[in-house]
Amino acid sequence: MNRMLDRVVLVTGAGRGMGRSHCVRLAEEGASIIAVDLASSSDDLATTADEIAWVGGACITAHADVRDLEALRSAVSTGIERFGRLDAVVANAGIYPAAGRSWELDDDDWQRALDVNLTGAWHTVKATVPQMVSGGAVVIIGSTNAIKGTAGTSHYCASKHGVVGLAQTLANELGAQGIRVNAVHPGSVGTPMILNDTVFAKLRPDLASPGAEDAAVALASRNLLGVPWVDPVDVSNAVLFLLSDEARYVTGINVAVDAGLLAKVS
Numbered sequence: 255m256n257r258m259l260d261r262v263v264l265v266t267g268a269g270r271g272m273g274r275s276h277c278v279r280l281a282e283e284g285a286s287i288i289a290v291d292l293a294s295s296s297d298d299l300a301t302t303a304d305e306i307a308w309v310g311g312a313c314i315t316a317h318a319d320v321r322d323l324e325a326l327r328s329a330v331s332t333g334i335e336r337f338g339r340l341d342a343v344v345a346n347a348g349i350y351p352a353a354g355r356s357w358e359l360d361d362d363d364w365q366r367a368l369d370v371n372l373t374g375a376w377h378t379v380k381a382t383v384p385q386m387v388s389g390g391a392v393v394i395i396g397s398t399n400a401i402k403g404t405a406g407t408s409h410y411c412a413s414k415h416g417v418v419g420l421a422q423t424l425a426n427e428l429g430a431q432g433i434r435v436n437a438v439h440p441g442s443v444g445t446p447m448i449l450n451d452t453v454f455a456k457l458r459p460d461l462a463s464p465g466a467e468d469a470a471v472a473l474a475s476r477n478l479l480g481v482p483w484v485d486p487v488d489v490s491n492a493v494l495f496l497l498s499d500e501a502r503y504v505t506g507i508n509v510a511v512d513a514g515l516l517a518k519v520s
């Protein structure tokens with residue numbers, strides 16, 4: 255219950271999916287949360303705030319697009335004004351634009367993937383790290399696509415491979431200040447990012463209008479444990495460990511929460 259007592263954590267993409275789960279799980283362990291998402295996600299952010307309150311946590315919500323460094327800095331200032339310090343950050347916001355073969359991808363989709371997933375993560379650390387206290391920790395959310403390419407997603411894969419370099423460089427730069435930096439790589443996770451008709455159709459081109467159960471069959475065959483997806487809280491538990499003192503000597507590593515997707519041979 256107290257693994258994050260008196261810690262203040264900023265989470266991006268906090269309105270739904272894994273971002274919301276990270277906020278609630280960290281709050282359950284005593285953290286105060288600065289929950290950041292797009293202005294268009296204000297209803298979602300309000301639900302995140304309600305769920306944090308439900309577990310007895312404190313939070314403020316802030317609107318910022320991770321492509322907008324000044325908006326992120328403003329969210330950090332508001333959070334520090336409210337809570338007095340900043341201990342940790344989870345650079346979680348991300349998008350999965352329309353898939354396609356590399357040479358056919360839309361220019362805007364390519365650029366948006368890089369801008370949100372990679373530059374957004376860099377902006378998040380740029381806005382937060384100078385304000386963080388010694389003993390702090392950063393987690394950047396990558397993907398199994400940060401380690402391994404898959405057909406049809408080179409914009410996403412390239413952006414996520416980039417965050418591995420960002421995290422490992424930061425770990426080298428910040429170790430002397432006592433700040434740890436690690437990357438967490440989810441496999442398939444049951445969030446709106448993948449639980450939607452577009453992804454179902456991509457996974458099951460053999461069916462006219464596939465649903466979640468049809469997609470589940472395809473996804474379960476990709477990992478060692480035969481589960482279609484992990485739950486957001488499974489990823490949040492890894493994030494919690496890496497931000498907590500239990501990981502006080504853990505920095506510069508990649509943690510996959512993927513039911514063995516990366517380890518599976520063919």
Ligand SMILES: NC(=O)c1ccc[n+]([C@@H]2O[C@H](COP(=O)([O-])OP(=O)(O)OC[C@H]3O[C@@H](n4cnc5c(N)ncnc54)[C@H](O)[C@@H]3O)[C@@H](O)[C@H]2O)c1
Pocket residue numbers: 266267268269270271272273290291292295298318319320321346347348349350370374395396397398439440441442443444445446447448
């Ligand atoms: N769901 C998966 O299977 C999966 C797998 C591997 C990695 N990931 C990664 O995990 C992270 C969270 O994914 P999720 O599944 O919870 O996604 P999601 O789509 O459910 O939620 C993403 C959140 O990020 C916010 N967001 C999007 N663009 C933003 C921007 N420019 N600025 C600020 N916020 C923005 C959205 O509003 C949303 O609330 C992402 O980085 C994603 O790439 C997801």
